[in-house]
Amino acid sequence: MINKIVASIAEALADVRDGSTVLIGGFGTAGIPAELIDGLIAQGAKDLVVVNNNAGNAEYGLAALLKSGRVRKVICSFPRQVDSWVFDELYRSGKLELELVPQGNLAERLRAAGAGIGAFFCPTGYGTELAKGKETREIQGKQYVLEYPIHGDVALIKAEAGDRWGNLVYRKAARNFGPVMAMAAKTTVASVHEIRELGELDPEAVVTPGIFVHRIVRIPRVATQAGGFRKAA
Template identity: 80%
Template structure:
């Protein structure tokens, strides 16, 4: 196996020494794309690291707006987020989001789930925008360009670019190639493509060449740093779901 090198001749190694080191340069006002669907695939360790890092006035993009008091909800509760972009903000345990939003301390941009995924994908693919029928004729289309195409109404949606993407993967190598665990894959691949910087946690780091290229979901070109984390055991002795 040959060693891939940078223009300066350094061997590429995207393994970060710690979450703190990987997130150290996060700026106030950043747009942060956070993977996860409900609690599946939420990069909890990276969110905790972002809280410790201290960046404020963030715009957070996620499918949800936090569960309970941990993860994304903890980031909101810490007062670090100015705006949430998501498709499903309210659920039985979204009390942190509810309280902040109702008190005017948090902005919300509601985006239908398919539009959210496609807006992220469009950012990664370099697409300037796309027309979709989803949301046409509703409050979600207010202020946006609309067209009638072949007799059907469409609304123009713009890509969502991120300054930072935080994603949870299953395995990775030092070049940053990633695979995921089942449904934990969700928004990870498109968010990795849509961000200027992507940090991923993995439970296992494999040797170069161990991945079958056909099984790599997120190529290392879209990943800046990976951090290995231990699996968390439940009280029953098994592993928490992804």
């Protein structure tokens, strides 16, 4: 019987190795798998390469992972924000490498990894520092830059609901990078707020099919006074 539900975050992340490339879903603060990131900090893997849309906010979530000193390199599109002081300090002091990737390129490089595409030409970045050292080519009168897929050892993503086969549905903008990251990683761990019985998820609404998901952890959700949500204590 296929059952990808695991009892705890610690169990789901137990085999993450030092030096892993970790794909972390989320767009800004939308869809960030905060509980999984906290679990990765507790797990202790180091020398990590982290792929995310940004480089963390304040001192929680991804920023907390950076602050723990266990990340060697960040691949992202928006490293600097008003509250990205953890990244700023580490980068300026030479303790953290950065690979800056235009957002569309980031999504396509992840998708290419999941689709088995060896490389692709993209016009974004041509003639800028982002194309330095990369192969370029003129195609039908337009200049392109050769880009390579981003493969992950582990993907940490957040979904709204899933079933024991690993099928996932997302909540609105929390969907963002989750689907392509799930495809691009050797092992995908998803946190969900709801576990549904087989057949309860509308097949037309399933964005990430279970073939791309290896472990699911249920994270309780409780309402806050402001009407939002936070993780259970």
